[in-house]
Amino acid sequence: MLITRVVCNRATKPDNFWKRRRVFKLTAHYYGRKRNCYSIAIKYLHRALAYVRKSRQLKKRDAIELWQQRISAGCRELGSSYEVLVRGMARCQIALDKKTLANLAIWEPRTFSSH
Amino acid sequence: MSNSHLFLQSGFIRTPLQNGLGRYIPQLQRITLKFCKNQGGSRGVRDFIESDLMDFAKNNPGTVVYLKPRRHRSPCMVAEYLNGEREYLSCHEFSRDEVHKWLSYMCTRSGIPVMRFRKYQHTDYPSIQGVWNPFTHQAPEINLAQYPNDILSKPANQGPTATEQLIEIFKKTQIKDPIKPEH
Amino acid sequence: MSATKRVQQWATLSRMWYLFDAQWQDPFRSAQTLALYLTGQNKPIYHPLNDCGDHVVVINSKEVALRGDEWKKRVYFHHTGYPKGASWTLAWQLHEKDPTMVMRKAIFKAMASNLIRRTNMERLHIFPGSEIPEEIKGNISGQIRPVMPVPKRLTGYSKEEIDNFPKVFDYPNDYILR
Numbered sequence: 001m002l003i004t005r006v007v008c009n010r011a012t013k014p015d016n017f018w019k020r021r022r023v024f025k026l027t028a029h030y031y032g033r034k035r036n037c038y039s040i041a042i043k044y045l046h047r048a049l050a051y052v053r054k055s056r057q058l059k060k061r062d063a064i065e066l067w068q069q070r071i072s073a074g075c076r077e078l079g080s081s082y083e084v085l086v087r088g089m090a091r092c093q094i095a096l097d098k099k100t101l102a103n104l105a106i107w108e109p110r111t112f113s114s115h
Numbered sequence: 116m117s118n119s120h121l122f123l124q125s126g127f128i129r130t131p132l133q134n135g136l137g138r139y140i141p142q143l144q145r146i147t148l149k150f151c152k153n154q155g156g157s158r159g160v161r162d163f164i165e166s167d168l169m170d171f172a173k174n175n176p177g178t179v180v181y182l183k184p185r186r187h188r189s190p191c192m193v194a195e196y197l198n199g200e201r202e203y204l205s206c207h208e209f210s211r212d213e214v215h216k217w218l219s220y221m222c223t224r225s226g227i228p229v230m231r232f233r234k235y236q237h238t239d240y241p242s243i244q245g246v247w248n249p250f251t252h253q254a255p256e257i258n259l260a261q262y263p264n265d266i267l268s269k270p271a272n273q274g275p276t277a278t279e280q281l282i283e284i285f286k287k288t289q290i291k292d293p294i295k296p297e298h
Numbered sequence: 299m300s301a302t303k304r305v306q307q308w309a310t311l312s313r314m315w316y317l318f319d320a321q322w323q324d325p326f327r328s329a330q331t332l333a334l335y336l337t338g339q340n341k342p343i344y345h346p347l348n349d350c351g352d353h354v355v356v357i358n359s360k361e362v363a364l365r366g367d368e369w370k371k372r373v374y375f376h377h378t379g380y381p382k383g384a385s386w387t388l389a390w391q392l393h394e395k396d397p398t399m400v401m402r403k404a405i406f407k408a409m410a411s412n413l414i415r416r417t418n419m420e421r422l423h424i425f426p427g428s429e430i431p432e433e434i435k436g437n438i439s440g441q442i443r444p445v446m447p448v449p450k451r452l453t454g455y456s457k458e459e460i461d462n463f464p465k466v467f468d469y470p471n472d473y474i475l476r
Contacts, residue, residue: 028118028121029118029121029122066344066345066346069339069344070342070343070344071342073334073339073340073341073342073344074247074342076334076340077252077340077342078252079271079272102342105247105342106246106247106342106343107241107242107244107246107247108242108243108244109244109245109246109247109251109252109342110244110251111244112342113252245306246306246307246309246310247310247341247342247343248306248309248310248312249309249312249314249341249440250309253440257439257440260441262317262435262438262441263317263319263357263428263441264441267441267443268319268441268443268444268448269443269444269447269448270443270444270445270446270447271443273447276447281464282463282464285464
């Protein structure tokens, strides 16, 4: 009876297993001990999740930057500039966003040149 | 070691062989329902088999339905598709409606593995006017130009210089024909 | 992929060769433009991972013009890595040693600092004079306009043009007013 109790105390809690399993599922693609050792894995996972949170905004910012670069490249080729295009479109009340304009510059170049 | 199998695959949206453009071919070829005759976990599956399975088989003549009773094991369904993919689903403690729902889900799928879509739309003809290339907006004279070119050696959008403007003004002020009287 | 589509794809990703005449151009202003061509940012298909940079052939790099007294004031720093290995070279000294170096360094500095910078720099061909090797000259398919106008020298005007130039008054021959 006494021994059983000691063993029960020493055994890990059933919840602990599932908690760790949740973590290991997310670190399964890491290399080395940060994949299998909980105390190391949790550190790297926290860092990774922080990066994920940051990059949610960065992803959008990168996309906007890319569209701007593409549109300005298309404009420069036609002897105009990005600012001129944007202001002109605002004046003509054409509500096309950057993504659409960048797509037009690549896929439908003649429509883009008519802007 | 590659760990790419641990995550959801990503890809582009597609249909097998333009299915549904001319006629629709059901992609689900065979579905196997495995269940136990005694245990409670299979109760929903047994109810479904008793009441709805015949209707399902009649409505889907292109699909072969197998039933596999097996003792004291959890129920499941295995769907096999025309493209050779095989989908497994555990039906443990499913209700009759749930089994029906999942079965119709399997029936309407194309068999292409579930993946994260890079784009939510697809077209075989992305461009009507032709994709941009470096020659699209080029003036045709450029093709015959010799380099270095005199015209291209001047900056673009260059207005007349102050000297040129002065010369223009000077020319305007000149009396055109001083010999002939005005009237 | 059909043959037409394949050719369209080649056309889209084709690498152009541009000529740039550096005669009396500010290397730092023109580097801003040339860097766009070398990295591929002059194309709407640009993507940082897309290898779409063009070749740029710069001629007359010997004739670049720096602003003000920059030839005397601009200093290029180099360190060999060893102690006392630092050296500072004035722009005019560097230009005497290698007439392509001022232009090359200006363009290198104008490009974003990343791993493909040196790959893009490989597509830059600088020649101090106006002669281009035949194998490069055959490739050239476009010209980049200069960033600033090249003024005409007095020797470039003909006698007739000089005589007909509007004047407020005539200078005496020895330029002394009596």
